[in-house]
Amino acid sequence: MSEAASNPNAWTTAITEIKPNHVAVRGYDIAQLMGRISFGQAVYLILRGELPTPEVGRLMDAMLVASIDHGATPPSALAARTVASTGASLSAAVASGIMSINTHHGGAIENCARALAEVVETHKGGDEWDDAAAHVLDRLKAQGQRMAGFGHRYHTADPRTARLFELAAQAGVGGEFFDAARAVERCFAAAGKPLPINVDGAIGVILAQLGFEFEVMNGLFMIARTPGLVAHVREEQSRMKPMRKIDPAAHSYDGPPGRSLRT
Numbered sequence: 001m002s003e004a005a006s007n008p009n010a011w012t013t014a015i016t017e018i019k020p021n022h023v024a025v026r027g028y029d030i031a032q033l034m035g036r037i038s039f040g041q042a043v044y045l046i047l048r049g050e051l052p053t054p055e056v057g058r059l060m061d062a063m064l065v066a067s068i069d070h071g072a073t074p075p076s077a078l079a080a081r082t083v084a085s086t087g088a089s090l091s092a093a094v095a096s097g098i099m100s101i102n103t104h105h106g107g108a109i110e111n112c113a114r115a116l117a118e119v120v121e122t123h124k125g126g127d128e129w130d131d132a133a134a135h136v137l138d139r140l141k142a143q144g145q146r147m148a149g150f151g152h153r154y155h156t157a158d159p160r161t162a163r164l165f166e167l168a169a170q171a172g173v174g175g176e177f178f179d180a181a182r183a184v185e186r187c188f189a190a191a192g193k194p195l196p197i198n199v200d201g202a203i204g205v206i207l208a209q210l211g212f213e214f215e216v217m218n219g220l221f222m223i224a225r226t227p228g229l230v231a232h233v234r235e236e237q238s239r240m241k242p243m244r245k246i247d248p249a250a251h252s253y254d255g256p257p258g259r260s261l262r263t
């Protein structure tokens with residue numbers, strides 16, 4: 001009799017089955033997946049329970065690559081470096097970076113998707129796309145909230161966003177959430193405040209269109225940004241003085257010069 005059957009307190013999980021000499025993620029033997037599917041496909045599998053098509057897997061990989069790092073100034077990198085500079089462990093420093101992923105940083109993915117879902121619903125209720133977008137933007141403004149996933153501190157035409165939408169088109173991913181995002185962009189422009197969709201917004205649009213649940217969406221950013229945070233913490237620990245004063249603006253890049261992939 002299995003432990004689950006004999007123990008009245010046993011609970012169940014549908015994610016990964018572990019038996020002696022056997023590991024199966026969502027039913028797939030992990031050794032069979034290894035070397036055959038990409039990390040993006042594996043992330044989709046573990047979050048959704050099914051493997052994506054190869055095209056959607058490529059899109060998942062692109063979203064993970066797009067979010068891997070954004071230099072030393074994002075709050076998560078600063079938090080991780082600050083904690084690392086106190087002598088904290090790698091895990092503590094990286095965890096502090098993850099903890100700073102919230103509504104205004106990284107966490108815009110979920111809120112963007114939720115707001116766009118409201119635009120979609122309003123459109124389905126009979127409003128033209130632009131009227132539906134204006135309705136939602138007015139509601140947010142009246143509540144003192146911003147439209148998540150739009151605007152950027154640095155970029156006016158974020159290269160990541162354009163590439164993600166290109167790859168989404170190649171994967172045949174499009175539809176009402178894309179229409180809603182375009183309507184929001186038009187509304188901002190019409191109001192004389194052009195605020196382009198940012199990378200969080202683009203990921204929110206794609207994940208919503210792919211049918212991800214809202215609650216898991218910011219997790220994709222956390223999964224993607226963790227390697228970048230590990231790199232920042234290790235650089236802080238290995239190159240910087242302990243407990244230095246970290247001025248976010250007073251830094252420059254001294255890594256490899258721009259280079260291209262061989263095509």
Ligand SMILES: CC(C)(COP(=O)(O)OP(=O)(O)OC[C@H]1O[C@@H](n2cnc3c(N)ncnc32)[C@H](O)[C@@H]1OP(=O)(O)O)[C@@H](O)C(=O)NCCC(=O)NCCS
Nearest residue numbers: 104105106108146147148149150151152153195198199200
């Ligand atoms: C990312 C962000 C903080 C950058 O802001 P910024 O370029 O520094 O701009 P500011 O915060 O100075 O805002 C400038 C104006 O644009 C408005 N604005 C900026 N982003 C806005 C948004 N997403 N929705 C509504 N209004 C916005 C501000 O209200 C402000 O208006 P005002 O001049 O009438 O006061 C901002 O665009 C934002 O909050 N976006 C939503 C959250 C988000 O997507 N975060 C992820 C970033 S990758």
